[in-house]
Amino acid sequence: MKIGFDCVKCKGRLKCGLPRCPVLAKLDIKKSLKPKKEFKSETAGVFIGWHGYPKVYAGLLSPHESTTNKGPREWVNNKSSIIDVMTYRSSLVNSRNKVKIKEVKGFNEYVQSSALSSKPLSIDVSLKKAPKILVNYNIHSQPYGPAAEVKELRVNDHPRIKKAVQKVHYDTDLKAGEAMIILKQKELEEYEISSILSAGTLGVDKNRKLVPTRWSITATDDTLGKNYIKKLKNNEVIDYYQVFHGKYFGNIFTILLMPRFWSYELIEMWMPGAVFSSNETQVMTDYEQFNGRKKYAENTGGGYYASRLPITEWLASNNLQASALVIRQITKDYYMPLGVWVVREAVRKALQNSKKFNNYEQARTYTERLTGFDLRKSKLIREKQTILQKFI
Structure with a gap:
């Protein structure tokens, strides 16, 4: 997060209304990092960059000291905080080398072994120089810490592959x-x-x-x-309306299932104070009809697909078919981006809590009360076509 005039004036006194100062939180994490040039550790994942494609940085992520490998499901089950996740992920050093994407020998073999293994691999790492203290994060993937090129790497055990x-x-x-x-x-x-x-x-x-x-x-x-x-397209269409609601890490999801053949829309409402947001609520949307979409969802990005996955999984596993309107409210409580896994897990949480309605007006009133969003602005709602008119 870039420090601006308001941040300098506030000096961490939370005048912005955030529950935690992102600037101070990032500084606290940096203070806890003490990257070394040589260390023993265990692999905690792989990271493949995209700059310079088709020649990219491929790296093994590992903490300076061996520790329990943690991931999204553990964070959800343990009720970890945003700072907990950032602190752990930022402790991971990205020991990397520049490689061609088609290479199958050399450093890429270590990357592949780590990815295939169901257990962390014990490694000895020697870097060309001590990595700079950095905290890297974006909206797509999980955060990670310092990065440096590998001088020498030794894997001390064989991968255990399922x-x-x-x-x-x-x-x-x-x-x-x-x-x-x-x-x-x-x-x-x-x-x-x-x-x-x-x-x-x-x-x-x-x-x-x-x-x-x-x-x-x-x-x-x-x-x-x-x-x-x-x-799910082979399943019977529901004959009711169902609204799901839940939140995770400041992401509030409201899902309206409607009695139509499959279609889907994600509406994102970036509230004031949320990461990447401005002082006004910004609304972005992407959608697909029964036959899907051909182009990437540019407006909502990876969140579109991360949100759609658990919904389609839920419908298919329950032998149901419906049209899904999803409203995501990103609040100021989401003050550091942790990756689209947050979207996926937030939707799964929301799918555990629902109410059914006999008609659209009841479902609309309830959904608008939860979100403050006028459903008449939804592309799916504006279609206003019956199942018979649209598909038969």
Whole structure:
């Protein structure tokens, strides 16, 4: 977060209304970081950059000291705070090298072994120079800390690879999308699947390559979501309205399911004080009709696909079909971006709490009361076409 005049004037006294000063929080995290040039640790993930593609930085993430590997599900279950997540992720050093995305030998082998392994790998790291103390974050992927190029790296044990992962990895005739669906059916989490995809370990042999982390996350959400959509289109359409509501890390989600064939819209309301927001509420939206969309959801980005995935999964698993209108309110309590996994988990939380209504007016009134958003501005609502008019 850039320090501006208001931040200088406030000096951390929270005159902005935020629950925690992002500037001071970032400084506190930096003070706790003491990166070294050489250290022993355990792998905590991989990170593939996108600058300079098709020649990118590929790195192993690891703390300076061995620690329990943590991820989104642990943070949700343990009720971790934003600062908890930022502190842990910012402690991870990105030991990296510049590589070509098609390379299969050398440093890329370490990256692939780490991504395929279900357990952290013990490593000895020697960097070319001590990494600068940085806290890196964006809206797409999880934060990470200092980064430096590797001088020497030694992996001290062999990767433990799950049978399902091993099977799709060694099947070089299996397309990456099909492999991802198989891994999801074997109950691997999206976070594992996107990491495996990112390391270039899935797909037809000649097509395998490193995939930048931010791209692999969206590709995973999109591929798995489309598979669920294909399934739910064969289900009966609901004959009621259902509104789900929940929040996580300052992201409030309200989901309105309507008795129509599948369609979907995400409306994002960036409230004053929220990360990346201005002093006024900003509204962004993307949507798709029954046959889907061909272009990337530019307005809402990765959040579009991260939000759609758990909704389609819920509908498919309950043998239902509906049109889904999703309203995401990003409040000032979300003062540091942690990645689109927050969206995915927030929607899952919302899907645990719902009310049913017999008609649209009741559902509309309830939804507008929860969100303050005029549903007449929704593209799905404006269609105002019945199922018979639209699809028969």
